[in-house]
Amino acid sequence: MHNTLPLLDKIAFPPLARGRLDTLQVNVGYRCNQSCVHCHVGASPQRTEEMAGETVDLVLAVLERRRIATLDITGGAPELNRHFRRLVGAARDLGVRVMDRCNLTVLEVAGQEDLAAFLAAQQVEIVASLPCYLEDNVDRQRGRGVFEGSIRGLRRLNALGYGREETGLILNLVFNPQGPSLPPPQQVLEADYRRELGNKFGVEFNHLFTLANMPIQRFGSTLVSKGEFDRYMSLLRQAHRDDNLDGVMCRSLVSVDWRGYLYDCDFNQMLDLPLTWPAGARGRLEDLLTGDLDHNPIRVAGHCYGCTAGQGSSCGGALKEAAE
Numbered sequence: 001m002h003n004t005l006p007l008l009d010k011i012a013f014p015p016l017a018r019g020r021l022d023t024l025q026v027n028v029g030y031r032c033n034q035s036c037v038h039c040h041v042g043a044s045p046q047r048t049e050e051m052a053g054e055t056v057d058l059v060l061a062v063l064e065r066r067r068i069a070t071l072d073i074t075g076g077a078p079e080l081n082r083h084f085r086r087l088v089g090a091a092r093d094l095g096v097r098v099m100d101r102c103n104l105t106v107l108e109v110a111g112q113e114d115l116a117a118f119l120a121a122q123q124v125e126i127v128a129s130l131p132c133y134l135e136d137n138v139d140r141q142r143g144r145g146v147f148e149g150s151i152r153g154l155r156r157l158n159a160l161g162y163g164r165e166e167t168g169l170i171l172n173l174v175f176n177p178q179g180p181s182l183p184p185p186q187q188v189l190e191a192d193y194r195r196e197l198g199n200k201f202g203v204e205f206n207h208l209f210t211l212a213n214m215p216i217q218r219f220g221s222t223l224v225s226k227g228e229f230d231r232y233m234s235l236l237r238q239a240h241r242d243d244n245l246d247g248v249m250c251r252s253l254v255s256v257d258w259r260g261y262l263y264d265c266d267f268n269q270m271l272d273l274p275l276t277w278p279a280g281a282r283g284r285l286e287d288l289l290t291g292d293l294d295h296n297p298i299r300v301a302g303h304c305y306g307c308t309a310g311q312g313s314s315c316g317g318a319l320k321e322a323a324e
């Protein structure tokens with residue numbers, strides 16, 4: 001696989017500094033029941049990296065000590081970490097809002113039959129990837145049978161009350177383009193998804209987030225192999241808007257890897273671009289027990305244009321609309 005970091009590091013990006021920390025995004029491991037083409041984590045069933053119980057304890061201690069409002073759990077398929085349910089339950093007991101980046105098909109994995117009910121009982125917000133409402137497109141990107149499995153997962157969540165305003169159980173979907181292009185406008189695509197998924201499958205959801213593909217990991221490597229890297233970077237750079245800089249997630253979120261090291265975001269984690277703090281050292285979870293990250297410089301490079309292009313996208317969908 002081609003490492004795109006040397007190429008990205010040559011591309012200048014405006015300097016950024018951190019604001020107030022309100023979200024701890026924890027990657028609990030790279031194992032996944034899928035191995036999607038665009039995966040920026042390079043996750044698959046063969047990956048063995050997994051957050052240990054002691055590190056999960058540290059996550060909970062940091063949430064409590066720093067009074068962090070939101071825990072965003074990601075992976076791989078985060079639910080496959082053996083400590084996932086303990087982490088969720090303890091964080092909810094602390095009054096923390098918990099988000100689970102769920103791939104939907106994990107709800108059908110052997111041993112996870114009660115997962116959907118657990119998530120609903122804990123009032124966990126679900127953020128689920130569904131890169132298209134057409135079966136062929138989803139299966140091409142995420143693997144054969146993934147679309148059907150995802151629809152079954154969505155129906156199971158709807159049956160528990162997810163995706164319906166009146167229940168408070170949030171189910172948001174995430175779209176990313178099939179190839180090296182920018183996502184279409186979020187509001188327009190959300191209306192298309194609502195119509196298509198509703199009419200054909202009776203599926204309901206709260207919101208659709210549109211994200212640009214990041215030129216890193218498998219997707220970045222494919223761009224290099226096909227000679228499309230420079231063209232895609234030009235596309236992102238030409239679509240950059242300065243007013244998206246204020247809303248990028250790294251200003252208020254810190255990303256933690258399965259070993260407890262800190263990064264400005266999940267993308268930097270995948271590029272192995274560590275957060276340096278305090279005093280130029282490699283930041284670790286335990287450092288957050290005693291200090292705060294406010295005003296620390298953010299480690300930027302060319303991939304950051306993936307967050308500021310067009311409407312902007314930073315794991316939470318279009319920034320412009322989010323601010324409106």
Ligand code: SF4
Pocket residue numbers: 032033034035036038039040041042043044075076077103129142
């Ligand atoms: S489901 Fe998500 S984490 Fe798993 S391989 Fe696909 S994109 Fe990566």
Ligand code: SF4
Pocket residue numbers: 248249250251264265266267268298299300301303304305307314
């Ligand atoms: S990739 Fe996006 S979230 Fe990560 S450091 Fe760059 S601007 Fe911030």
